[in-house]
Amino acid sequence: MTGNAFGLIFTGESNMQLRDLTTSRSIAAVPYGGRYRCIDFVLSCMVNSGITNVGIITQKNYHSLMDHLGAGKEWDLNRKRDGLFILPPYVTKDSTGVYKGTADALRSVMGYVRRSAQKYCVLTGSHTIYNTTFDDMLRFHEQRGADITILYNVERTFSPDDQFDDLRLSLDEDGRVTDMEIDPYRPKTQFQSCDCFILEKSLLEYLVEEAAAHAQHDFIRDILIRKTNSLKIYGYRYDGFVARLNSMGMYFNQSMALLNSDVRNDVFNPEHPIYTKVKDEVPARYGSTSSVSNSFIADGCIIDGAVENSILFRGVRIGRGAVVRNSIVMQAADIGEDTHLDYVIMDKGVTVKRGRTLSGHNSFPVVLRKGMVV
Numbered sequence: 001m002t003g004n005a006f007g008l009i010f011t012g013e014s015n016m017q018l019r020d021l022t023t024s025r026s027i028a029a030v031p032y033g034g035r036y037r038c039i040d041f042v043l044s045c046m047v048n049s050g051i052t053n054v055g056i057i058t059q060k061n062y063h064s065l066m067d068h069l070g071a072g073k074e075w076d077l078n079r080k081r082d083g084l085f086i087l088p089p090y091v092t093k094d095s096t097g098v099y100k101g102t103a104d105a106l107r108s109v110m111g112y113v114r115r116s117a118q119k120y121c122v123l124t125g126s127h128t129i130y131n132t133t134f135d136d137m138l139r140f141h142e143q144r145g146a147d148i149t150i151l152y153n154v155e156r157t158f159s160p161d162d163q164f165d166d167l168r169l170s171l172d173e174d175g176r177v178t179d180m181e182i183d184p185y186r187p188k189t190q191f192q193s194c195d196c197f198i199l200e201k202s203l204l205e206y207l208v209e210e211a212a213a214h215a216q217h218d219f220i221r222d223i224l225i226r227k228t229n230s231l232k233i234y235g236y237r238y239d240g241f242v243a244r245l246n247s248m249g250m251y252f253n254q255s256m257a258l259l260n261s262d263v264r265n266d267v268f269n270p271e272h273p274i275y276t277k278v279k280d281e282v283p284a285r286y287g288s289t290s291s292v293s294n295s296f297i298a299d300g301c302i303i304d305g306a307v308e309n310s311i312l313f314r315g316v317r318i319g320r321g322a323v324v325r326n327s328i329v330m331q332a333a334d335i336g337e338d339t340h341l342d343y344v345i346m347d348k349g350v351t352v353k354r355g356r357t358l359s360g361h362n363s364f365p366v367v368l369r370k371g372m373v374v
Contacts, residue, residue, distance in 0.1 A: 005120035005138065005198070006082070007046040008113070010102055011039065012059025013127050013165065017247045020369035021347060025064040027245065028056075028126035031330050031348070033258055033267070034296040034311055037068050038245060039126045040276045041267075042196070046122060047075045048272045049133040053082035055112050057105050059089060074275045087112055101217030106208045113201060121204050123219075125165070125195035129243035129254065131267050131274060134198065137236045141198050147231040148203075148224070150177065151196035153242045165246065167193035167220055169235050177233040180225045191235060194242055241266045252345060252365045255311060255328055259294055281314050289320050305335070319354070326362070344368065 011028035021030050028039040039056075046054055054077060058065065071077075072084030087109045089099065099105040106113075106123075113121070120141075122134055130153075141149040152169055169191040170179035181187060207223050216222035224233065241263050243254035257263045268274060281300030286292065291306040300315040305322030312318075313330045319337035327344040335341065336354035343360035347370040352358070356374055360366035368374065 004118055005049075005051055005122050005134070006053035006055070006116040006118040006201075007043075007051045007122045007124070008055045008057065008106075008109070009039065009042060009046075009124050009126055010057045010105055011062065011065060011126045012057060012099060012102075012105060013125055018245065018251060019248060020367045021248070021251070021345070022061065024061060024370055026058065026061045026126075029062075029065040029068055030127075030245065030251070031313060032129065032245070032251075032255060034298045034313055035279075036274060036276045037065075038129065039065065039069070040274055041129045041131060042124050042126060043075055044274045045130070045132055045134065045272070047077070047275065049122075049135055051122065051134075052077065052079060053085075053116055053118060055085045055087050055109060055116075057087050057109055059099055059105065062086075062088065068277050070277065074277055085112060099217075101222070102219035103208055103211045103222060104217045106204070106219065107212050110205065110208065113205060116201060119200060121199055121201050123197045123199070123204070127165075127245045128195045129245065129267070130194060130238065130240055131269055131272050132238055132240060133272060134196075138198055140236050141234070144175070144234050145232065146234040148197055148199045148233045150233065150235050151194040151238055152191050152235045153194055153238050153240075154190050155192040165195065165220075166244075167195075167224075169193060171235050175234050175236070177228060177235055180220075180228055182220055182225065191237075192242075192244075194238060248345070248365070248367060249363055252328065252343075253362065256309070256326070256362075258296060258311065259309060279314055287320070290318070305337075305339075313348075327365075347372075350374070 011026050013027050030038050077084035166183050168181040168187045168189050169177050170189050245251045284297050284301040287304035290303045293308050295307045296311040298314045303318045304320040305318040308325045310324050310327045315332045316329050317334045321338040322335050323340045325342045327341050329346045330348045332349050333346050334351045338355045339352050340357045343365045344358050345365050345367045349371045350368045351373045358366050
């Protein structure tokens, strides 16, 4: 795929479903997997596919995201030609700076799209986690003579409570899309979009401008679904692990899934490494009273208590006598002595004082927002 495609990542998805985790950051910047952010996965997929020109469409709360991405050095995207481009909203005669939908956002970055020299565009969202390369998908797209190819997986469990940008595909025997549903209460099919599309740059320009001319604002609802019959839209199946962070319950369960070795080996496949911002923390330190089992422990942690079935991000401190079970503890959190936590999601910089007890459930974890003191 080298030199033949550029990437475009939309990071302005609605964040109401993740509540406290997205009050001060976009979904793309939500921490996941001990030391990563959500955007690291799709961005690494693009880099591992040989894509060297990537645009990041931002909408709001993107300061944390920009701090994380920097100039793209960790992804080898700090280049003289192409590289990483942050595309924030701005006001022009064609754009109000507030996007009514993804088609609006795409139209606002048409200058970047037209300047890109590559033939194909890999268009993705940022709240879906998977690890693959797009080379085979692009070959499939070319062989079928497709107008648009959608990456999808087969969903094995479904809950109406987790509906958010849930695009379902109906396919014929050749893989062509015959129907689409968005956020269906009772889906007709298990084929769920991974929020990744391949199409030619010239077609993307035409579709976006046509939508704008008809006061249509959403890429999926106003373009894909309306043109299912007139365009050759195909689905390309991906059978690896896929996590859609579309609710707090899904975030918790899909994060804890990393404690399964099969899932972990798929997501962190060494053949397709996941890159992230380097912090150069010291290794984790385990005290004489510590006990750790079946957990993710990032660098910089200081552990003097017990940790079980949990994910600890960088720089977490666990006091003596504290017990942390089935929890996600993000960067620089401080858990005091004799504290007991069970089914808790703790955002960055939270302090839990000595002797506190917090307990939730796997379907409704306790969430502590950034910087809280309990």
